[in-house]
Amino acid sequence: MSTRALHTLRAKxxxxxxxxxxxxxxxxxxxxxxxxxxxxxTVYFSLMKYDGFGTxxxxxxxxxxxxxxxxxxxxxxxxxxxxxxxxxxxxxxVFGLGVGLLITKIRTGAGVFRTLFYLPYLAxxxxxxxxxxxxxxxxxxxxxxxxxxxxxPTPGWFTDPAWSKPALTALALWGVGDxxxxxxxxxxxxxxxxxxxxxxxxxxAWQRFRFVTLPNISPIVMFAVVTGVIQTxxxxxxxxxxxxxxxxxxxxxxxxxxxxxxxKSTLTLPQLVYNLGFQRFDYGSACVVALVLxxxxxxxxxxxxxxxxxxxQAGDGx
Amino acid sequence: xxxxxxxxxxxxxxxxxxRTARRRALLEWIAIHSLGVAAALFFTLPFVFxxxxxxxxxxxxxxxxxxxxxxxxxxxxxxxxTPGFLTWWKNTLIYAGLGTxxxxxxxxxxAYALAKFRFRGRNLSLMLVxxxxxxxxxxxxxxxxxxxxxxxxxxxxxxxxxxxxxxxxAFSIFLLRQFLMTIPNEYLDAARVDGCGELRxxxxxxxxxxxxxxxxxxxxxxxxxxxxxxxxxxxxxENPGAWTLSYGLESFKGAHHxxxxxxxxxxxxxxxxxxxxxxxxxxxFVEGVTLTGVKG
Numbered sequence: 001m002s003t004r005a006l007h008t009l010r011a012k013x014x015x016x017x018x019x020x021x022x023x024x025x026x027x028x029x030x031x032x033x034x035x036x037x038x039x040x041x042t043v044y045f046s047l048m049k050y051d052g053f054g055t056x057x058x059x060x061x062x063x064x065x066x067x068x069x070x071x072x073x074x075x076x077x078x079x080x081x082x083x084x085x086x087x088x089x090x091x092x093x094v095f096g097l098g099v100g101l102l103i104t105k106i107r108t109g110a111g112v113f114r115t116l117f118y119l120p121y122l123a124x125x126x127x128x129x130x131x132x133x134x135x136x137x138x139x140x141x142x143x144x145x146x147x148x149x150x151x152x153p154t155p156g157w158f159t160d161p162a163w164s165k166p167a168l169t170a171l172a173l174w175g176v177g178d179x180x181x182x183x184x185x186x187x188x189x190x191x192x193x194x195x196x197x198x199x200x201x202x203x204x205a206w207q208r209f210r211f212v213t214l215p216n217i218s219p220i221v222m223f224a225v226v227t228g229v230i231q232t233x234x235x236x237x238x239x240x241x242x243x244x245x246x247x248x249x250x251x252x253x254x255x256x257x258x259x260x261x262x263x264k265s266t267l268t269l270p271q272l273v274y275n276l277g278f279q280r281f282d283y284g285s286a287c288v289v290a291l292v293l294x295x296x297x298x299x300x301x302x303x304x305x306x307x308x309x310x311x312x313q314a315g316d317g318x
Numbered sequence: 319x320x321x322x323x324x325x326x327x328x329x330x331x332x333x334x335x336x337r338t339a340r341r342r343a344l345l346e347w348i349a350i351h352s353l354g355v356a357a358a359l360f361f362t363l364p365f366v367f368x369x370x371x372x373x374x375x376x377x378x379x380x381x382x383x384x385x386x387x388x389x390x391x392x393x394x395x396x397x398x399x400t401p402g403f404l405t406w407w408k409n410t411l412i413y414a415g416l417g418t419x420x421x422x423x424x425x426x427x428x429a430y431a432l433a434k435f436r437f438r439g440r441n442l443s444l445m446l447v448x449x450x451x452x453x454x455x456x457x458x459x460x461x462x463x464x465x466x467x468x469x470x471x472x473x474x475x476x477x478x479x480x481x482x483x484x485x486x487x488a489f490s491i492f493l494l495r496q497f498l499m500t501i502p503n504e505y506l507d508a509a510r511v512d513g514c515g516e517l518r519x520x521x522x523x524x525x526x527x528x529x530x531x532x533x534x535x536x537x538x539x540x541x542x543x544x545x546x547x548x549x550x551x552x553x554x555x556e557n558p559g560a561w562t563l564s565y566g567l568e569s570f571k572g573a574h575h576x577x578x579x580x581x582x583x584x585x586x587x588x589x590x591x592x593x594x595x596x597x598x599x600x601x602x603f604v605e606g607v608t609l610t611g612v613k614g
Binding site: 016017019020022023024026027029030031033034035037038039041042045052099102103105106107108113115116117119120122123124125126127128130131132134135140142145174230233234236237240241244245269270273274277278283286287290291293294297298300301304305 | 347350351353354357358360361362364365367368371380381382384424425427428430431432435437443445446447448449450452453454455456457458459460461462463464465468482484485486491516541544545547548551552563564565567568571578581582585588589592593596600
């Protein structure tokens with residue numbers, strides 16, 4: 001190759017690299033300023049004693065020891081998170097799959113049913129939570145009125161530590177529309193021939209579900225479970241607002257509300273970051289909880305992205 | 319024709335097997351649609367009770383009644399007369415509207431590069447985008463708050479929430495990338511052969527084909543800002559003049575103590591716009607939800 005051709009080739013490469021950088025530039029800046037820098041900074045503050053005034057003082061692992069040993073809200077929040085992962089995520093996936101199946105079987109008015117099933121997912125979380133605190137309020141709420149009318153026990157729902165998480169689960173099931181749509185798409189993708197073949201073999205409906213449907217949609221079920229777990233790590237608005245409204249302690253910026261009402265039963269990890277950082281002004285310990293949250297979220301995200309058999313494939317391209 | 323003549327009997331009197339099959343199909347139809355109605359009640363009754371309560375008088379809202387004795391449409395006027403309510407509306411529209419425009423403009427080129435350019439580090443970039451998408455916002459909130467409040471003195475405003483949207487939103491980038499992957503490269507090659515640069519190709523060829531994807535992203539982002547509670551809580555709580563609907567709604571219950579009727583009327587007013595938008599853009603929305611999950 002002549003030097004001239006080499007020269008133009010190099011110029012061409014440089015131009016295409018520049019072009020790539022130009023197209024990526026908004027995100028490159030965003031990645032640096034709103035992701036990489038604050039992450040490093042969070043690690044730094046987790047080792048510092050800092051209340052927002054003066055200068056941070058080095059504290060070593062003191063914040064870590066405080067959070068794990070003396071901070072009274074940490075372990076209850078972690079236990080609640082485990083409960084939510086085991087019960088709420090499972091219920092949501094099973095219910096979402098059930099509703100998805102149902103909608104694929106409905107022949108008459110399918111469009112109307114689909115819209116009705118999907119709408120609650122769109123309700124703004126604060127509004128939906130307020131609505132459920134009202135619907136489930138122990139004294140005069142419609143749900144307990146109906147239960148009472150049928151002679152059934154009337155739980156305290158958001159005011160009873162034993163019932164507050166089930167009440168949040170009910171709220172989460174009401175907004176199952178996202179999973180319904182994903183499962184619906186997956187169910188319609190199952191090859192019809194497989195059902196016909198199974199039917200010719202004289203299988204029961206349950207056997208067809210177990211041996212034809214489930215194997216075909218299992219990647220989507222896994223996807224729903226893992227994203228459900230990641231969403232649980234971010235579960236913030238509903239438990240906090242439910243606790244605040246049910247306790248009666250609300251006042252935009254003024255009154256202090258210790259999250260978790262009733263009796264720490266609605267605490268989740270993200271609420272601890274707020275409590276430590278913005279109510280106790282202990283930025284160092286807040287960053288410790290933030291890093292625990294980060295480790296959990298990333299562990300499940302790598303599950304989503306593993307190359308072979310990963311749920312989101314990153315490798316394929318033009 | 320011959321077939322019909324061969325079996326004329328079937329037209330009038332169906333065989334026993336056929337009759338059982340038909341009866342089973344009918345029973346199945348009834349079972350499935352009953353389940354459907356039951357599910358529909360579960361999904362719609364909360365809305366119905368909320369709307370009914372929002373129309374009760376102050377006294378009746380404190381009772382166990384389910385249906386209003388007198389229909390108090392004035393409750394809605396009272397909500398609008400609440401100090402601040404209109405400001406919250408205005409702030410929410412600014413946050414959601416401006417945020418959506420900035421997100422789309424900044425995310426489209428990034429998604430296009432990730433979907434259609436070949437370059438070293440592309441897979442790594444995509445994995446980082448997914449990591450950002452999955453990151454709970456609370457993880458980085460302490461340094462971010464110190465940055466906006468102490469260094470730029472912007473606490474008490476919504477700018478700390480709007481400005482970052484000008485630098486690409488991870489979820490929008492990912493969703494758009496998924497959508498752009500479905501556009502065949504032949505279209506792009508044809509444009510390039512015609513002498514279009516990459517920017518022209520993106521604007522003239524790709525954008526018109528990507529309209530459904532962009533619509534979905536815009537909707538998601540608009541709803542995200544509309545629903546956001548944590549962001550306004552961190553940055554705007556100290557200044558009621560900067561509150562959004564989602565944040566102010568909670569304080570509404572505080573100001574009106576036990577007035578469930580007014581609180582529910584306000585709740586309806588926060589839900590209604592989202593649901594209206596959905597009815598106008600249903601297809602784009604459902605398409606978007608499907609895109610987030612399935613296929614690479």
